[in-house]
Amino acid sequence: MGKKLGVAIIGTGMIANIAHIPAWQALKDQVEFVGMADALPERAKATAKSVGLTEDKGYGDPVKMLEECKPDIVSVCTPNCFHKQWTIEALKHGAHVLCEKPIAPGYADALEMYKVAEQVGKVLFVGQSSRFMPEAEAAKEIVSTGVLGDVYYAETSACRRRGVPKWGQFHIKEDNGGGPVYDIGVHSLDALLWILGNPQVTAVSGGVYTKIANTDEGLKEDLAASGAPEGVLTPRPYSYKEFTVEDYAAGFMRLEGGMTLFLKSSWAANIPSDGFGGTYALGTKCGLKLHPLTLLGVTGAYTSDTLINLPTPARVPFVGHRGETAHLLKVIAGEEEMRVKKCEVLNVIGALEMMYRSSDIGREVTLCEITGNCK
Ligand SMILES: NC(=O)c1ccc[n+]([C@@H]2O[C@H](COP(=O)([O-])OP(=O)(O)OC[C@H]3O[C@@H](n4cnc5c(N)ncnc54)[C@H](O)[C@@H]3O)[C@@H](O)[C@H]2O)c1
Known part of the structure; x- marks a missing residue:
């Protein structure tokens, strides 16, 4: 088995704690948590502790978290209007992104997010979990x-x-x-x-x-x-x-x-x-x-x-999140075609x-x- 992929979360609220964390934990032979970030640092710290990380792996500044923790995959779980900002930051820091739905409130923003993913050669996967x-x-x-x-x-x-x-x-x-x-x-x-x-x-x-x-x-x-x-x-x-x-x-x-x-x-x-x-x-x-x-x-x-x-x-x-995280790992490994495609999300x-x-x-x-x- 290869090296485990490092997973980080930006926006450690309800969906991060109830859906993303258990879904990633179910894949613990393939991934491990490396950092958490939230506009409210106490939330990030509490979430970091809850997954067995030290409190210093919970950040109030997502950019600092990306720089120091260097995740391979980032779950973006903030309110919708911040999906674009943190998805683009994570992509530019070399991570694949699982972005919560909706990708962003607006077609132009969504398009820009996919363009960055294409430029940096990383996967942008939008969590349309109902498909699972x-x-x-x-x-x-x-x-x-x-x-x-x-x-x-x-x-x-x-x-x-x-x-x-x-x-x-x-x-x-x-x-x-x-x-x-x-x-x-x-x-x-x-x-x-x-x-x-x-x-x-x-x-x-x-x-x-x-x-x-x-x-x-x-x-x-x-x-x-x-x-x-x-x-x-x-x-x-x-x-x-x-x-x-x-x-x-x-x-x-x-x-x-x-x-x-x-x-x-x-x-x-x-x-x-x-x-x-x-x-x-x-x-x-x-x-x-x-x-x-x-x-x-x-x-x-x-x-x-x-x-x-x-x-x-x-x-x-939120059982659909179990399917989407397992699928995303296979997409990253080149073993499955992405189920949630860019043209579909834009549609x-x-x-x-x-x-x-x-x-x-x-x-x-x-x-x-x-x-x-x-x-
Ligand atoms: N797939 C699903 O079924 C499903 C269900 C619920 C929510 N969601 C999506 O998940 C996202 C979050 O929803 P939630 O219920 O977890 O909300 P939440 O309010 O519980 O959590 C959001 C977290 O983001 C943090 N945050 C706010 N602004 C931020 C910023 N600018 N930078 C960093 N962190 C910031 C908040 O402090 C909070 O901890 C939304 O996009 C929502 O649409 C998806």
Whole structure:
């Protein structure tokens, strides 16, 4: 066995502690932790200690950590608006990067991050962890056989009735760029487009709203409703007065080849929470429902539903991260083709930017308006 790869984390909050650290620890025969960094040094130090490093391997300055610890791989787990800065620093310091989703709030920033990765010859892997869930993997396999016929429409929903993440900076636009769309909508859109073979999104008409979460409803909520079962180190005090992102968004997307796709996503809306349950693709031979994975077809003279039995995933929080870290090591070793490709990430982030911009200006926005390639 070769030398272990050194792993560092920038942004040692919830997802670092609950998902990235256990996922890397499960690969301990191939990797070892070398450093932690966070804007709050006490968090970095506590995390360093929790993985068996000395406290001095927890840094308040990520650049110093990169210079002194020289990691081979960096998990970037900060709020979204800092993904670009720390991904580029890590790449330029010679590390491969596992960047949390969304890659960055905006197409141009995402493109710049990939350009740096190409210049320095390192892997930039975006943690679209939903693609590593058994439903998504099986759905992609099934759709690729052509069993659905001509697929002409799809929809996906990532809606919480009330479930604003309140432990970090998710609700602050200047830190995260957007709300539920970049938190959970990006997962469901990414997984659906991947399952469908990544058709290019060419235009979007969107509506983005802040109507409820910026008010004091006086409701009793728990952290689990907003996606954090455990692992919050020192929750940042939360105030609805700081809520500057959307709480509901919907977008109608045109895709190459004539397909259309509808996305909706919320943290606070008067709608049932769907637990990612509303994902469908409609084909001429049958339809596909993602949760539970079902084919909606016709058998003889009857409509019929075929439930696909899937292997039971390991019962650990954020199990998709286990798949993505193991896969990333194989990509770095040249043994697997990268599952989350640059063109796919740009397709998703471009679609979401079109959705936001369409809502701002009140009309459909086309891809060339985002890429700057309109003739
Ligand atoms: N894949 C998933 O399922 C999933 C789930 C939750 C969160 N995430 C993503 O993970 C990221 C972090 O989310 P979280 O829940 O861990 O948030 P968090 O607030 O718990 O952790 C973020 C950490 O980053 C630190 N930080 C803030 N600004 C920084 C900066 N400029 N430089 C360095 N450190 C900084 C904070 O002090 C905090 O410790 C987000 O991008 C989010 O979208 C992904």
